[in-house]
Amino acid sequence: MKAAVLKSFGSPLVIENAPEPVLGTGEVIVDVVATRVLSYMNEVFDGTRNYALDLPIIPGPGGIGRVRAIGPDATKLGVGDWVFCDPTVRSRDDAVAPDIALQGLTAAGPGGMRLQRHFRHGSFAEQMRLPTENVKPLGAITSEDATQWCALGTLLVPYGGFLAANLRPGETVLVSGATGNFGSAAVSVALAMGAACVVTPGRNETILADLVRRFGPRVKPVKLTGHEDDDREAMKRAAPSPIDCVLDIMPPSVSPTVVRAAVMTVRPYGRVALMGGVGMAGGAGLELPYPWIMRNCISIHGVWMYPPDAASRLIALVRAGLLRLEEYEATAFDLDHANEAVEHAVANGGPFKLTVIRP
Structure with missing residues (x-):
């Protein structure tokens, strides 16, 4: 062959x-x-x-x-x-x-x-x-x-993150890395799973606008400035309700402060799924305050890929018309x-x- x-x-x-x-x-x-x-x-x-x-x-x-x-x-x-x-x-x-x-x-x-x-x-x-x-x-x-x-190969990765984070219909989601290849896939997957709203932070305003064009008002774009505290507050303000779940799928080249700003938007008792590349290319890792995690009962889940049944479940979402490969x-x-x-x-x-x- x-x-x-x-x-x-x-x-x-x-x-x-x-x-x-x-x-x-x-x-x-x-x-x-x-x-x-x-x-x-x-x-x-x-x-x-x-x-x-x-x-x-x-x-x-x-x-x-x-x-x-x-x-x-x-x-x-x-x-x-x-x-x-x-x-x-x-x-x-x-x-x-x-x-x-x-x-x-x-x-x-x-x-x-x-x-x-x-x-x-x-x-x-x-x-x-x-x-x-x-x-x-x-x-x-x-x-x-x-x-x-x-x-399917691209969409499956963020789908695995949302399954690990137990994303429920009607919840508010934030995708850290929404303007990238896997991050944009995460936006479409979250909406297909029934998210009421997806907050999409990023620097590229053209891509942010395109996400809104594709998926409508359930997408809430946020232009990042690089100032951690300001960006965190802007992301919270963009959400119509407290953020239930954060998925980070940033590449290795991104500063951990950008990821931390997004992660710490999650509400008390909220869930975070980490699928990105922070620290993989060397440099600082992701530092999160212990008291914030403990006192707010934050669940943080590291996720590599997805469970064995994920592909069949994702295929069912496509067949149901909830997830459009035509994008x-x-x-x-x-x-x-x-x-x-x-x-x-x-x-x-x-x-x-x-x-x-x-x-």
């Missing part, structure tokens, strides 16, 4: 013939039809992000495809079914604290690296092998639809132009932009 292979950090992907995956028990092989390219994939490939990857590897986290072959433990899937390939692979021998690898992207700890050595290769290829539980039925779609459905503007490349796709993703990584490879 044809695949794009990363052989060394800092080198371009090599397009070549690779061995087809071999089916094992508890596994499914999928013909990849479309797969998204992360806007920071170049930083993974050149080593800047220091992701744990045992090279050479076929990269690509998740994708949309059709079932090619199933193992004996699959009782609902059938050959030819349209599916979402969930890249969050979990070890099966510890349900309480499983090791995790993001197939085709990175792994966490020694256990995650062991997972990666088996479920090694991702979706920048004509075929990929996944654990049975990571193959999520989509229902009937067309080959053309597959490009748009790649947005995304997609640009597609074939596998021979995978390196060009990576460059395009870097230059076009804003809100509701999608770069896709169609093997």
Whole structure:
């Protein structure tokens, strides 16, 4: 099969013939039809992000495809079914604290690296092998639809944060990082889950205005000034009621003071989900006042990715018409132009932009 292979950090992907995956028990092989390219994939490939990857590897986290072959433990899937390939692979021998690898992207700890050595290769290829539980039925779609459905991979991340924060219909939410790729996805997901209002702080007034244009008056934009106390009060004033839940999904480049300003808008007994990159590139971490957390009974939840059933639940939101994949503007490349796709993703990584490879 044809695949794009990363052989060394800092080198371009090599397009070549690779061995087809071999089916094992508890596994499914999928013909990849479309797969998204992360806007920071170049930083993974050149080593800047220091992701744990045992090279050479076929990269690509998740994708949309059709079932090619199933193992004996699959009782609902059938050959030819349209599916979402969930890249969050979990070890099966510890349900309480499983090791995790993001197939085709990175792994966490020694256990995650062991997972990666088996479920090694991702979706920048004509075929990929996944654990049975990571193959999520989509229902009937067309080959053309597959490009748009790649947005699931972006939307799933903030959805996992809101599930962890137990977001309830009718609540007021603040998304820290609302003008970014994942942050704008968080706005659409929160509204689809029934949030009464989403406060969207940011510096880019054009993007803030676009969020209001897309989603209407339930979005409350706030132009940030960089002054922590002033910004915190502005965010509180923008909310029509006390802020029940804050989701932070800021990138590593952002100052922790910006994140702290947003986090500390939450009401007493409120919930905070941390999914961003504060401190990952070095520098100060997020410092929050102990007395404020304790006396206000604030729940702070660190979240990496999402629970195993999240993809199926998110697909149901799309099927119900509550979450619109049509918000995304997609640009597609074939596998021979995978390196060009990576460059395009870097230059076009804003809100509701999608770069896709169609093997």
